[in-house]
Amino acid sequence: MIQARSLAYRYPQGPALSFPDVEVPQGGTLLLQGRSGAGKSTWLALVAGLLTPTSGQLLVAGQDLAPLRGGERDRWRGRSIGFLPQKLHLSDALSVERNLSLVYFAAGLAEDKVAVRAALDALGVADLAHRLPGQLSGGQAQRVALARATPLQPKVLLADEPTASLDDQAAAAAVTLLREAARRCGATLVVATHDARVRDALRGAQVLPLVAEQVAA
Ligand SMILES: Nc1ncnc2c1ncn2[C@@H]1O[C@H](COP(=O)(O)OP(=O)(O)OP(=O)(O)O)[C@@H](O)[C@H]1O
Numbered sequence: 200m201i202q203a204r205s206l207a208y209r210y211p212q213g214p215a216l217s218f219p220d221v222e223v224p225q226g227g228t229l230l231l232q233g234r235s236g237a238g239k240s241t242w243l244a245l246v247a248g249l250l251t252p253t254s255g256q257l258l259v260a261g262q263d264l265a266p267l268r269g270g271e272r273d274r275w276r277g278r279s280i281g282f283l284p285q286k287l288h289l290s291d292a293l294s295v296e297r298n299l300s301l302v303y304f305a306a307g308l309a310e311d312k313v314a315v316r317a318a319l320d321a322l323g324v325a326d327l328a329h330r331l332p333g334q335l336s337g338g339q340a341q342r343v344a345l346a347r348a349t350p351l352q353p354k355v356l357l358a359d360e361p362t363a364s365l366d367d368q369a370a371a372a373a374v375t376l377l378r379e380a381a382r383r384c385g386a387t388l389v390v391a392t393h394d395a396r397v398r399d400a401l402r403g404a405q406v407l408p409l410v411a412e413q414v415a416a
Pocket residue numbers: 210211212213214233234235236237238239240241242393
């Protein structure tokens with residue numbers, strides 16, 4: 200579940216953004232829509248607790264983020280949020296499997312190798328476990344990055360422009376994989392995009408439209 204009320208964020212050296220109110224039930228899907236610069240990545244960063252709102256209330260997976268500080272917030276994020284960033288940020292110094300191990304360190308938990316294998320298996324990339332990310336195709340790397348978002352069964356799965364630079368077939372597959380991953384985890388799914396193909400594929404999902412002129416004060 201995500202509940203945002205009167206949410207606003209001012210970049211120290213940038214615009215002041217204010218966001219429309221929204222409430223997404225646990226297990227629901229939200230399409231965060233808007234053109235480049237409309238504030239999609241900022242909204243995702245607020246929900247993930249990576250940025251602290253200048254004002255407003257934010258409840259994510261039952262947690263009020265306001266009182267969480269430092270390590271507490273990082274541990275909460277590690278355990279509650281799965282994130283598929285636009286730039287995948289897989290470490291090329293580590294095997295695919297070790298990239299997934301990192302989520303346990305980030306959450307302050309002991310690694311569960313069985314869960315790591317299961318996450319890779321669910322995305323059809325278990326056979327790539329010992330490769331380096333640099334040895335993967337773009338589609339394989341995205342599956343690995345999505346697998347990395349799931350071993351801890353996050354309550355919220357966030358995806359930032361997951362279909363950028365994908366052809367139609369790969370874009371449809373990426374949306375299906377996201378939906379399936381969210382369903383397996385029982386997670387609320389948020390997809391930020393300006394891609395009309397995603398809007399079509401997620402027809403029926405709740406939509407939060409962001410418009411740059413409206414969010415920037
Ligand atoms: N670190 C920053 N410092 C200052 N301004 C920023 C910073 N990051 C983003 N902005 C500004 O905040 C606004 C919203 O940016 P944001 O990245 O959230 O938009 P977006 O909808 O995700 O765009 P895109 O689709 O291009 O990724 C833009 O005007 C952007 O220039």
